[in-house]
Amino acid sequence: AEAYNNLGNVLKEMERLDESLQAYQKAICIQPQFVEGYYNIGFFFQEQGRLEESVQAYQKAIQIQPDYAEAHINLGVALREQGRLEESVQAHQKAIQIQPDYAEAHINLAITFLLQGQLTAGWKEFEWRRYRKRDFKRPLWDGTPLNGKSILVYAEQGFGDTIQFVRYIDLLSDTNTIIIVACQPELKSLFKSIDRIDILVTKGEDIPDSDVHVPLLSLPYIFNTNLDTIPARIPYLYPNLKADSVCNLDGNHRLKVGIAWAGRPTHVNDHNRSIDLKWFECLLDIRNCEFFSLQVGVRRDDVKQYRYHHIIKDLGKQFTNFHHTASAILQLDLVISVDTAVAHLAGALGKEVWTLLPFVPDWRWMLDRSDSPWYPSMTLFRQKETGDWSTVFQQIKLALTQYSQS
Known part of the structure; x- marks a missing residue:
């Protein structure tokens, strides 16, 4: 069983996924109580987005070994990705009960609390990041008066x-x-x-x-931030347009819409939050609108790849820092972006921004609301079920059509 389990790990590293899963399954077939096999199957399914199968495998591992803290943590993550937040909290709390100083359990509990909007409880657990923090010789500030320090x-x-x-x-x-x-x-x-x-x-x-x-x-x-005390005065960033602006958009009367469809490819949740540029195609024929790409990095070339370069003006090719991006955003009427730094930047500048979110988004966007208490100028458009961007873009198309007419 151990050998097949190790083989499964090697095959997964080689991205021979079907063979990897078969090796893990062979391991638990040989030894039905082989807890590591079930754990690896759970992790395999979780990475593939097969969350219900992932949950079942983790639960089987926990049934065999109830004090398996890592399995409780990953079960909690899989449950959170399904939107089962109360069960996720319970799984993380069980991991902490087993191993009280397990930082990853506390951090994951924090993420679920914050996603629920329980900010006070979430920030407290989030402080377990200190085990990842840089080591400075000076003391960590605890909020006591600075008095000129x-x-x-x-x-x-x-x-x-x-x-x-x-x-x-x-x-x-x-x-x-x-x-x-x-x-x-x-x-x-x-x-x-x-x-x-x-x-x-x-x-x-x-x-x-x-x-x-x-x-x-x-x-x-x-600062004991809760939903009622979020410092939400916008804008709070004021780029100097004369100092370092790389583009000047003409002053016609059409609605200027900036778009961004992909975040950092190395982000742990990039497969859920970044989307194909083709989803925006349904917006490109809306009258009285012109579109500008704010995309940087390798995905900037999608505009040429899909032959949209005659419809979408590529501003991102001129950006080498976020001051450039900010200067461009301030010349737009609206930004439509997936969950990336562009959405944050537009919100921080007080620009109207429509942010596209997966079914279970990053913790800061919480659930079941179309606004963000962090950014008063932001509207959230959410998937109704995992992977369903079609409904999101139906809503966006209707909203943009109405917006362009007003």
């Missing part, structure tokens, strides 16, 4: 996270405090417009000494 605030996740949570810099309101921010290089020119930042550095640059430090995504916890 210096504080280093540093980005720790993706571009969208940094754009969303940089708003908290304004809450560090002690004018005597020196605020040092470390962000991704692509965001540096954009963040220069934030007055409260005294020193702005990026990866690879020397970080000045500070009295305390804090990861950017710990600020919602420190």
Whole structure:
């Protein structure tokens, strides 16, 4: 059984998926109580999006070995991906009961809480990220008054996270405090417009000494953010259009619509949130609209590949940082984007933005609402069931037709 299980792992690495699954199944056929085989089958099905089969395999592993913390965690993730949030919470809590200091269990519990809109409980559990945090010599800030001290605030996740949570810099309101921010290089020119930042550095640059430090995504916890206290004043980013603008759109009277259809390919959930550009085809003949691609990276070439270059103007080819993207967005009337940094940026600029979400989205968008408390100018268009973008684009087409006529 062990040999077939190992063979299954090797075949999966080689992307020989059918043979990999057969090897795992052979392992549990030889040894029906082989818990690792069921766990690997669960993980295999989860990666393939076959969530119900994944749940059943994890449950079988747990039946054989009830104290298998990793199986409880992955069961919780699979249940969350099905939208079964209460069961997901229970699975993660069981993993924590088995192993109280298991950071991954706490972080996954946090994600489910946040998706439910239970922000207070979610931020608390999310602090278990400290086991992943960078090691600084200075103490971690706990929210006590800064009283003129210096504080280093540093980005720790993706571009969208940094754009969303940089708003908290304004809450560090002690004018005597020196605020040092470390962000991704692509965001540096954009963040220069934030007055409260005294020193702005990026990866690879020397970080000045500070009295305390804090990861950017710990600020919602420190400031006790709940649904009623989200700092949602927009805009909170003010790019200098004269300083570094790479495009000037003409001033005709047609509705200028920017689109983005794909996020970072390495994102763990990219297969759910990025879509084929062809989905936008149903919008391209709506009268009084002109379309602009805000896409960067390899997927920018989709415009040429699908021969849309005569309908969709490619702005993304000129972007080398987010200040460029922001300057373009400010010249548009509307942005339609999947869940990427472009959607966050449009929201942070106060631009009207329609964000396209999978059935179970990233935690920040929560469930069962068409607005976002983080971005007052944003409307959320959600899948009604996993993988169904058709209904989403029917709604988008109707909304855009009405919007263009008004």
